[in-house]
Amino acid sequence: MPEPAPPNAPKRSVNPVSVAIWALVAMIGAAGWSVLALSRGEEVSAVWMVAAALGSYAIAYRFYSRFIAKRVLKVDRTRATPAERLNNGVDFHPTDRRVLLGHHFAAVAGAGPLVGPVLAAQMGYLPGTIWIIVGVIFAGAVQDMVTLFFSMRRDGKSLGQMARDEIGPFGGAAALVAVFAIMIILLAVLALVVLNALAESPWGTFSIAMTIPIALFMGFYLRILRPGRVTEVSVIGVALLLLAIVAGSWIAESSLADTFTLEPGTLVIWLVAYGFVASVLPVWMLLAPRDYLSTFMKIGTICLLALGVVIALPSLKMPALTDFASRGDGPIFAGSLFPFVFITIACGALSGFHALVSSGTTPKMIQKETQVRMIGYGSMLMESFVAIMALIAACIIEPGLFFAMNSPAGVIGDSVQSASEAVANLGYTISPDQLAQAAKDVEEQSLLSRTGGAPTFAIGMSDIFSAVVGGAGMKAFWYHFAIMFEALFILTTLDAGTRVGRFMLQDMLGNVYKPFRDVSWKPGLWSASAVVVGAWGYFLWVGVHDPLGGINQLFPLFGIANQLLAAVALAVCTTLLVKSGRLKWAWVTAVPLAWDAAVTLTASWQKVFSEDPRVGFFAQRDAAQAGIDAGKVLPPAKNMDEMHTVVTNTTVDGVLAALFAILIVVVIADATRVCIKAVRNPEATQLKETPYVESKLVAPAGLIPTQEEKAELVAAGVGSEGGIRKDDTPDSDSAPVSGGPV
Numbered sequence: 001m002p003e004p005a006p007p008n009a010p011k012r013s014v015n016p017v018s019v020a021i022w023a024l025v026a027m028i029g030a031a032g033w034s035v036l037a038l039s040r041g042e043e044v045s046a047v048w049m050v051a052a053a054l055g056s057y058a059i060a061y062r063f064y065s066r067f068i069a070k071r072v073l074k075v076d077r078t079r080a081t082p083a084e085r086l087n088n089g090v091d092f093h094p095t096d097r098r099v100l101l102g103h104h105f106a107a108v109a110g111a112g113p114l115v116g117p118v119l120a121a122q123m124g125y126l127p128g129t130i131w132i133i134v135g136v137i138f139a140g141a142v143q144d145m146v147t148l149f150f151s152m153r154r155d156g157k158s159l160g161q162m163a164r165d166e167i168g169p170f171g172g173a174a175a176l177v178a179v180f181a182i183m184i185i186l187l188a189v190l191a192l193v194v195l196n197a198l199a200e201s202p203w204g205t206f207s208i209a210m211t212i213p214i215a216l217f218m219g220f221y222l223r224i225l226r227p228g229r230v231t232e233v234s235v236i237g238v239a240l241l242l243l244a245i246v247a248g249s250w251i252a253e254s255s256l257a258d259t260f261t262l263e264p265g266t267l268v269i270w271l272v273a274y275g276f277v278a279s280v281l282p283v284w285m286l287l288a289p290r291d292y293l294s295t296f297m298k299i300g301t302i303c304l305l306a307l308g309v310v311i312a313l314p315s316l317k318m319p320a321l322t323d324f325a326s327r328g329d330g331p332i333f334a335g336s337l338f339p340f341v342f343i344t345i346a347c348g349a350l351s352g353f354h355a356l357v358s359s360g361t362t363p364k365m366i367q368k369e370t371q372v373r374m375i376g377y378g379s380m381l382m383e384s385f386v387a388i389m390a391l392i393a394a395c396i397i398e399p400g401l402f403f404a405m406n407s408p409a410g411v412i413g414d415s416v417q418s419a420s421e422a423v424a425n426l427g428y429t430i431s432p433d434q435l436a437q438a439a440k441d442v443e444e445q446s447l448l449s450r451t452g453g454a455p456t457f458a459i460g461m462s463d464i465f466s467a468v469v470g471g472a473g474m475k476a477f478w479y480h481f482a483i484m485f486e487a488l489f490i491l492t493t494l495d496a497g498t499r500v501g502r503f504m505l506q507d508m509l510g511n512v513y514k515p516f517r518d519v520s521w522k523p524g525l526w527s528a529s530a531v532v533v534g535a536w537g538y539f540l541w542v543g544v545h546d547p548l549g550g551i552n553q554l555f556p557l558f559g560i561a562n563q564l565l566a567a568v569a570l571a572v573c574t575t576l577l578v579k580s581g582r583l584k585w586a587w588v589t590a591v592p593l594a595w596d597a598a599v600t601l602t603a604s605w606q607k608v609f610s611e612d613p614r615v616g617f618f619a620q621r622d623a624a625q626a627g628i629d630a631g632k633v634l635p636p637a638k639n640m641d642e643m644h645t646v647v648t649n650t651t652v653d654g655v656l657a658a659l660f661a662i663l664i665v666v667v668i669a670d671a672t673r674v675c676i677k678a679v680r681n682p683e684a685t686q687l688k689e690t691p692y693v694e695s696k697l698v699a700p701a702g703l704i705p706t707q708e709e710k711a712e713l714v715a716a717g718v719g720s721e722g723g724i725r726k727d728d729t730p731d732s733d734s735a736p737v738s739g740g741p742v
Contacts, residue, residue: 036129136381200262207488553649
């Protein structure tokens with residue numbers, strides 16, 4: 001059935017107030033950029049980074065995302081989404097836009113925006129700021145929004161399956177293999193970061209454990225007790241969440257502390273069990289309400305952090321550009337600014353993992369096509385702002401402390417004296433007493449070599465919050481609060497990611513055994529979930545019990561794998577734009593695809609073929625093998641057995657890096673072939689798009705309903721906020737559709 005054209009919107013007259021407001025927003029953003037770009041040698045307030053980010057985001061969302069939604073994608077508010085057509089109360093479920101925004105943001109915003117920008121601060125604050133803001137506007141948010149739209153038009157098909165259906169068996173098979181393998185690596189890395197944050201932390205473990213019963217209560221509240229009362233349950237849920245956070249600090253100081261102080265191996269078991277349960281239960285019961293609940297914590301904390309920057313006006317201590325940006329010999333990660341600063345930041349600007357969520361849980365829950373702008377583009381802007389705040393947190397602390405915290409022990413030693421000397425050799429100064437006092441201020445024995453980025457973010461966050469509330473005496477409280485916050489931030493990505501992995505595996509197996517195509521088919525649902533959690537759980541378990549094994553072996557591939565996944569998503573989106581007759585708009589995804597491919601394949605080439613042991617995997621292998629031959633033990637190994645493990649790890653990493661790069665080149669090449677064929681012979685082009693079905697759902701497109709939407713909602717008899725079927729007669733064999741996940 002041909003798709004009807006969207007109704008013509010009435011022409012609007014120019015509003016002078018609106019013009020003045022947007023002019024002011026543009027000037028604020030421009031002022032922020034000007035100060036950041038032109039300041040050299042003098043201290044710059046972090047508030048200018050906030051101004052540049054918020055001004056740019058506002059302009060991008062108001063104009064660029066609207067252009068993509070209306071001109072490029074031509075979203076159709078009259079077309080039924082998979083959530084409405086296939087509603088089964090398990091995976092397909094029309095979910096209130098506010099709850100779904102919370103779920104999507106919580107699912108995509110994991111370790112990347114908190115960790116990557118902190119590590120990239122090694123190059124200075126300016127390169128990271130430019131890529132985080134410009135990258136998200138023209139690449140990351142575009143990828144998320146367009147992937148969500150096309151998956152929604154294909155009954156919520158996964159990214160790999162869309163590649164197989166639209167690009168072809170050859171390129172599609174390469175995409176399926178690459179996407180699923182990369183997915184397992186990403187999930188294992190996320191789980192490792194959560195485990196490191198929660199291990200030996202009773203406060204964090206208790207607070208996060210309590211979010212599960214709170215989310216279950218919210219799910220049943222919205223479905224059974226008070227359907228559609230999203231605002232009501234939000235207030236209750238946030239109150240219970242705050243109580244759980246405060247109670248966590250009490251637990252940590254009580255006799256129950258030992259109960260919630262878990263060994264890493266025990267945490268692995270709990271994480272695997274939680275991932276499995278969250279991926280098989282109906283989305284309304286645990287996944288959506290828990291992600292929605294955690295979003296209040298995430299957004300609230302980041303907004304308070306931004307407010308703290310505005311109030312405290314901390315200065316950026318890190319220079320705009322460091323010497324490591326040109327030399328490429330940084331102690332945190334080796335390599336030149338191009339391409340490694342972009343690979344390191346990853347999720348804060350462009351993340352392939354987001355495409356998995358945008359073609360996983362979210363397209364099966366979205367009420368209206370018009371909501372892809374807010375949920376797809378808007379959520380990514382929110383994550384980018386998290387990355388900006390993480391970069392600020394890293395850059396307001398003394399550079400000497402930053403490098404002492406993030407450099408490995410092999411570089412700075414294991415004492416404050418050796419660390420002070422090593423930092424001085426890097427060109428920065430910090431005394432042994434200052435290093436010892438910094439650890440004492442947050443009640444830690446040492447802050448040396450606290451690599452990974454998370455502790456550095458916590459230090460910067462504690463500095464900002466303590467400057468506003470409580471003074472220096474509250475630094476320890478805010479530091480441990482930040483550690484708990486980071487664990488909560490990341491765990492919500494793990495549960496949604498496991499469910500997405502289950503969808504991907506079911507789509508793959510559905511090509512061989514048709515019942516798997518029904519993602520809610522119980523045998524397929526349970527077996528696929530078990531395989532996914534078993535895969536990432538295995539790597540996590542081995543990593544916990546072998547310091548150089550398991551996920552620790554695959555961790556160096558995280559950034560590259562994530563960006564290669566983004567290349568697959570952008571290639572699929574570009575192909576679909578061309579095949580669907582949108583050739584003149586294909587540049588919207590083709591330009592970021594070209595950039596991402598250039599950056600990531602360059603990084604892959606260097607990681608495979610570089611002769612510098614600090615960069616190239618095989619060069620690292622040769623150095624380790626030479627050490628074995630000479631009878632020497634080289635860091636990070638502590639004995640000869642671990643030296644052999646290093647040889648194995650670097651060989652595996654090098655082979656996988658090459659394999660992933662080859663698979664992505666195959667996908668891009670095959671996608672190019674399909675695009676050329678579609679341009680030359682558009683009449684023969686076939687799309688695997690679901691036929692048009694008229695929507696009977698009434699729901700706003702944005703967070704705040706317009707006057708027209710309010711009138712339509714009131715006419716439907718559901719007030720001015722929620723959404724319901726126009727005829728108010730849901731199918732008898734499906735759950736009712738209303739203003740929440742009911």
